[in-house]
Amino acid sequence: MDNLSEVIKRLSFRAEVFFSGNMCGIHAIGGDSNQQAHLHLLQSGVLTLKSVEGHKIILDRPSIIFLPHNTVHHIIANESEGAQLVCANIGFDSGVNSPLVNNLPKFISYPVDDDSSLSQIARWIFDEAFTQKLGRDPMIDCLCDVFLIQMLRRLLGSDDIQTQAQVTLRESVLQQGLFAGLAHSRLAKLMTALHDHPEQVWTLENMAEVSVMSRSKFAALFKSTVGQPPNDYLTDLRIAKAQILLQEGTSVSVVANLVGYEHGSALARAFRKKLEMSPKEWLAKRLME
Numbered sequence: 001m002d003n004l005s006e007v008i009k010r011l012s013f014r015a016e017v018f019f020s021g022n023m024c025g026i027h028a029i030g031g032d033s034n035q036q037a038h039l040h041l042l043q044s045g046v047l048t049l050k051s052v053e054g055h056k057i058i059l060d061r062p063s064i065i066f067l068p069h070n071t072v073h074h075i076i077a078n079e080s081e082g083a084q085l086v087c088a089n090i091g092f093d094s095g096v097n098s099p100l101v102n103n104l105p106k107f108i109s110y111p112v113d114d115d116s117s118l119s120q121i122a123r124w125i126f127d128e129a130f131t132q133k134l135g136r137d138p139m140i141d142c143l144c145d146v147f148l149i150q151m152l153r154r155l156l157g158s159d160d161i162q163t164q165a166q167v168t169l170r171e172s173v174l175q176q177g178l179f180a181g182l183a184h185s186r187l188a189k190l191m192t193a194l195h196d197h198p199e200q201v202w203t204l205e206n207m208a209e210v211s212v213m214s215r216s217k218f219a220a221l222f223k224s225t226v227g228q229p230p231n232d233y234l235t236d237l238r239i240a241k242a243q244i245l246l247q248e249g250t251s252v253s254v255v256a257n258l259v260g261y262e263h264g265s266a267l268a269r270a271f272r273k274k275l276e277m278s279p280k281e282w283l284a285k286r287l288m289e
Contacts, residue, residue: 015039015144017088017137020129023047023075024082031072037090039144040065040075041112043126045083048076055107062122064151066108086129088144108151115154121147181226186211198238199260204230234260239274242267246283255279 022045030038031052040049046060051073057065067073068090077083112122125143128136181191190210194202207230208218222230238259245255256267268278275282 013037013090013092013145013148015088015090015141015148017086017129017140017144019085019087020140021084022082023077023085024079025077027075029073029075029087030067030070032070036070037066037068037092038070038073039088039090039148041086041122041125041147043084043086043122043130045081045085046078047083047085049109050074050076051107053106057109059109062112062119063109064112064118064122064147066148066151067106068108069106071106084126084130086125086140086144088141090144090148115150117150118147118154121150178226181222184221184225186213187222187225194234194237198234198241199258202230202234202260235270235274239270242271242279243282243286246279247286252279 042059042061042063042065044062046058047063048056048058049065050056051067051071053071055071055073059065075085075087077085112119121143125140125147128140128143133139178191181187190207193200193210194207204215204219207222208215211218211221213221219230222233226233228236238261242255242259245258246252250258252264252267256262256264259267261267261270264279271277271279271282277285
């Protein structure tokens with residue numbers, strides 16, 4: 001199974017460059033209502049990045065910085081010399097609060113030259129960003145899409161994902177969450193089935209059957225790999241899909257059936273337990289943001 005292709009299909013993202021050039025001074029990014037992730041590519045110069053969650057890193061070589069969760073952060077470059085930089089918003093169709101995106105680290109940074117494929121794509125991006133060629137803007141956006149896929153390929157294929165020593169990650173991508181499940185040979189088929197058909201009647205027994213394990217062994221493996229019990233993960237997945245459908249204008253009763261609940265009141269109970277509000281209250285709040 002091509003696990004990364006399954007992940008990419010579900011992430012369904014698009015990149016849009018909002019800055020390319022020489023950046024000087026202090027710039028605040030993130031935290032707006034658009035709920036977008038952020039990708040920064042440093043070509044040259046010295047750059048300091050600080051996030052409100054306590055991440056801080058100083059870069060003095062071509063590097064990538066990726067913040068998947070719309071984290072508020074500040075980019076600081078020397079006023080006199082500046083830093084050559086390309087910055088892109090990454091929009092996830094599933095939203096930055098979906099289980100898919102939640103299972104990415106909150107902060108990823110490493111030198112571009114550490115990966116030959118990333119280095120090549122980065123050179124193409126820089127070549128387009130700092131010249132005035134026809135079709136420049138859509139070309140950069142497309143190259144950033146490719147760059148992000150290559151970066152995810154590196155993350156999913158690595159046995160030991162590390163960032164700069166001073167950066168603390170919530171969890172390693174391959175130790176917890178969706179990527180861990182997709183990367184595990186015994187769980188990959190089930191993870192795909194859960195995301196493709198969350199509306200089905202899923203019990204601990206039939207989830208264990210799909211994974212070809214006993215119920216007790218499956219439950220222990222799932223929790224240690226994914227980071228939460230199977231039923232909790234399924235509930236989060238169903239609520240995330242319900243949120244997308246509600247925003248598309250689907251009624252609560254129809255949404256309930258589409259994500260695996262018998263009726264709207266059952267979906268409402270799940271929402272209140274998880275979010276402390278009903279589906280309609282959640283939607284009203286979301287529309288006001």
